[in-house]
Every structure is written in structure tokens, then in C-alpha cells.
Amino acid sequence: MSKEIRLQVITKLISENEIKTQEELSQMLSNNGLHVTQATISRDIRALKLIKVPSKDGCLKYSFEMENSFIILEKLEHKVKDALVSLEVINYFVMMKTLPGHAHSFGALLDSLELEGKAGTICGNDTCLIICRSHQAALSIKQQIENYQR
Structure with a gap:
């Protein structure tokens, strides 16, 4: 499977789920028929510029920078x-x-x-x-x- 398709799948998974660890992401990719190494996941996280932001339960989850900007703007407004x-x-x-x-x-x-x-x-x-x-x-x-x- 190509890198572009894998990145699209990761983007979809991050958008629809609260993924907190690389292991969770690896498991979800595996459930979708994509078996990748931890090193590949790390490279994909960097390529997508994913960051960790607080989740609803107070833990950290993967997110996109744009969502982080929204959180900052919300804090600034308050x-x-x-x-x-x-x-x-x-x-x-x-x-x-x-x-x-x-x-x-x-x-x-x-x-x-x-x-x-x-x-x-x-x-x-x-x-x-x-x-x-x-x-x-x-x-x-x-x-x-x-x-x-x-």
C-alpha cells in the first residue's frame, strides 16, 4: 500500500477517534488491513504534523495542528x-x-x-x-x- 493511502487512513482514524498512543494507532491500522512498523508510524506522525492535545478525559490524544490553533483561540477568547x-x-x-x-x-x-x-x-x-x-x-x-x- 502506498504512503499516500496510509496517510489518508491515519488522517481518517485520527479525525474519528481519540487515539492516545502509537500502539493504539498501530492496532487500528492493523484492523484496517495495514500492518506497519512503529518506525513507519513515527514517520507518518511527523509527516502529518500530528501533535498531542488534551482529550475529554484529561489524557493526551493525537490531533492536527489546526485543532490546536482552535483550542488556543478559544483560550484567548476567554x-x-x-x-x-x-x-x-x-x-x-x-x-x-x-x-x-x-x-x-x-x-x-x-x-x-x-x-x-x-x-x-x-x-x-x-x-x-x-x-x-x-x-x-x-x-x-x-x-x-x-x-x-x-
Whole structure:
């Protein structure tokens, strides 16, 4: 069986099941008539860019990066509603004022997202400075964050 077909089967299995280990994936592939080695499964996991994310029962399961981005966006939305005090664009920067102790978690969430025009963040106790590549990018990122306040 070709690698492309095997990757399609793995994609389908990951999408439809909570697969937590390579052994579980190997067993499911075997049940589907695909007998592969652990090394092949490891290569396929890297090729599909699978990551581990929390499952419903608190354990870790395989998932696609896109799902992880959704989880991060969901966390950011809650954080914005709970701890954001103000947003201000200053040239190429977006300055976020937060409740004390929350700036670093905002920075970590923002750093894990690939926001267009974002170069990085610098955070203190109650301030997170988003460094942007242009003034237009700063305005766009500010607008994206404001959208989570609604």
C-alpha cells in the first residue's frame, strides 16, 4: 500500500477517534488491513504534523495542528473576556494592559498563534507588548483581539 493511502487512513482514524498512543494507532491500522512498523508510524506522525492535545478525559490524544490553533483561540477568547483591561496601538506596537499577573499568559497564547504581521511579544506583570511588522499589522491585530471581547 502506498504512503499516500496510509496517510489518508491515519488522517481518517485520527479525525474519528481519540487515539492516545502509537500502539493504539498501530492496532487500528492493523484492523484496517495495514500492518506497519512503529518506525513507519513515527514517520507518518511527523509527516502529518500530528501533535498531542488534551482529550475529554484529561489524557493526551493525537490531533492536527489546526485543532490546536482552535483550542488556543478559544483560550484567548476567554482570557480577553476575563483579564484584558485595555488595548492601544502605538506605531508598530499593540499595548495590552491586563489584570495583574495575566500578561505572560496572554503573551504565551499570542506567541503560539501565527498572527500575520506579529513579530513577537514582550510581557511584564500587567502589560503585554505585541511587536508588529507594520502599523497596519498593529491595527489588524488590535481589531482581532477586540473581536474576542464581544
